[in-house]
Amino acid sequence: MRYNEKELQALSRQPAELAAELGMRGPKKGSVVKRRLVKLVVNFLFYFRTDEAEPVGALLLEHCKVAQEEPSGFSISFVEDPERKYRFECHSEEQCQEWIGALRRASYEFMRRSLIFYRNEIQKVTGKDPLEQFGISEEARFQLSGLQPSSPSLGPGFPGRA
Amino acid sequence: METLRASGHTAILTEAMKLNERSVAHYALSDSPADHVGFLRTWGGPGTPPTPSGTGRRCWFVLKGNLLFSFESREGRAPLSLVVLEGCTVELAEAPVPEEFAFAIRFDAPGVRPHLLAADGPAAQEAWVKALSRASFGYMRLVVRELESQLRDARQSLALHRRSSWKAVTSRCKPQAPDRWSPGLENGHTLSRDCSPTGLVEEGGSRPAGRGLAEWELQGPANLLLGRGQSPVSPETSCFSTLHDWYGQEIMELRRAWLQRAQGSRPEREGQDRP
Numbered sequence: 112m113r114y115n116e117k118e119l120q121a122l123s124r125q126p127a128e129l130a131a132e133l134g135m136r137g138p139k140k141g142s143v144v145k146r147r148l149v150k151l152v153v154n155f156l157f158y159f160r161t162d163e164a165e166p167v168g169a170l171l172l173e174h175c176k177v178a179q180e181e182p183s184g185f186s187i188s189f190v191e192d193p194e195r196k197y198r199f200e201c202h203s204e205e206q207c208q209e210w211i212g213a214l215r216r217a218s219y220e221f222m223r224r225s226l227i228f229y230r231n232e233i234q235k236v237t238g239k240d241p242l243e244q245f246g247i248s249e250e251a252r253f254q255l256s257g258l259q260p261s262s263p264s265l266g267p268g269f270p271g272r273a
Numbered sequence: 274m275e276t277l278r279a280s281g282h283t284a285i286l287t288e289a290m291k292l293n294e295r296s297v298a299h300y301a302l303s304d305s306p307a308d309h310v311g312f313l314r315t316w317g318g319p320g321t322p323p324t325p326s327g328t329g330r331r332c333w334f335v336l337k338g339n340l341l342f343s344f345e346s347r348e349g350r351a352p353l354s355l356v357v358l359e360g361c362t363v364e365l366a367e368a369p370v371p372e373e374f375a376f377a378i379r380f381d382a383p384g385v386r387p388h389l390l391a392a393d394g395p396a397a398q399e400a401w402v403k404a405l406s407r408a409s410f411g412y413m414r415l416v417v418r419e420l421e422s423q424l425r426d427a428r429q430s431l432a433l434h435r436r437s438s439w440k441a442v443t444s445r446c447k448p449q450a451p452d453r454w455s456p457g458l459e460n461g462h463t464l465s466r467d468c469s470p471t472g473l474v475e476e477g478g479s480r481p482a483g484r485g486l487a488e489w490e491l492q493g494p495a496n497l498l499l500g501r502g503q504s505p506v507s508p509e510t511s512c513f514s515t516l517h518d519w520y521g522q523e524i525m526e527l528r529r530a531w532l533q534r535a536q537g538s539r540p541e542r543e544g545q546d547r548p
Binding site: 112113114115116117118119120121122124125153154155165166167168169170171173174175189190191192219220222223225226229230232233234235236237238241242245247250254 | 288289290291292293294295296297298299300303305306308337338339340351352353354355356357359360380381382384385386404407409410411413414416417419420421423424427428431527528
């Protein structure tokens with residue numbers, strides 16, 4: 112899959128939701144803990160060598176599971192391979208909880224669900240669709256089921272169909 | 274893993290940035306909703322000249338959130354490319370061939386090459402530009418925060434409205450038990466069993482009308498805001514039946530409007546009414 116690293120590098124320089132130096136272990140067996148500057152920007156987790164300006168790598172945080180790992184660490188794994196874990200060590204339980212909370216809310220999918228929820232609730236209370244004011248009430252991403260076509264130019268909302 | 278990368282005329286050996294590509298591809302192919310899909314012509318991809326020339330390569334594009342994927346075809350099992358739609362603007366572009374419905378994704382950061390794409394017609398071009406312009410995480414976050422605050426306001430004003438209406442109604446009846454209703458909507462309490470139709474009121478006040486929406490109630494958005502089962506009516510009042518009729522009517526109004534809207538976008542779900 113081709114992508115322009117520079118797009119991600121530029122993103123990694125944007126203001127972060129959270130940033131800290133953490134211990135990090137890759138998913139491979141026998142990987143050792145390394146100190147990394149870890150930075151959460153939108154739905155990406157970047158990790159840098161502590162003395163470098165460009166990130167070593169990035170993790171897209173969609174369809175991921177964030178779990179606490181004793182004593183004060185957490186892991187990130189992905190739905191297609193749940194045993195493959197990126198592990199992080201925090202300096203305190205508090206820091207750990209802060210990261211877990213932030214990472215769980217970091218996905219675009221989480222925001223989409225939140226938006227649909229609020230839209231639905233507002234409609235129940237006010238009888239009005241709050242997205243109409245934005246002119247985006249017909250967009251597929253904001254529909255209740257999330258899988259329905261909402262405009263003639265749009266497919267059923269997943270690859271492979273028009 | 275090291276890659277040989279050309280920078281100007283000098284080749285520099287650098288370590289390629291890592292990305293969890295397998296997970297990214299899995300997300301691209303998953304059934305999470307796509308925000309826009311369609312065929313677009315593209316330049317600069319594999320097998321095409323690096324600068325715009327000719328009609329470009331036709332690929333199937335899928336926009337999910339702030340990620341734009343391309344596939345060789347609609348049935349493609351692996352994404353060809355990924356564009357991360359952050360820190361960019363999308364605008365109509367001069368096509369290499371005139372009137373080719375082209376648009377460009379330009380990045381604010383210096384040195385990041387723009388992407389040139391072309392749709393099949395003006396409607397598709399407009400739809401893509403609109404969709405891509407609103408694809409950023411920041412835009413979504415703004416909308417969510419705005420709705421969050423709107424919901425808070427709406428519930429507060431509804432609570433105040435009900436309180437004053439309730440007081441107006443109770444003043445016509447004999448004074449009863451002290452006002453048990455707390456405007457703190459976190460403390461939901463359901464109606465007692467002898468009130469019918471309990472289901473109707475419960476539904477209007479709390480749960481979304483049961484269309485498989487339980488999943489996000491577990492996953493956080495419900496926790497972000499207010500609890501479930503809000504019901505400002507206390508069963509203790511002797512004027513309860515009056516209140517209930519009034520309350521029930523309002524709920525039916527809201528529910529009707531909501532159902533209309535819901536049925537408008539999901540015609541196959543008619544008849545799934547609750548009593």
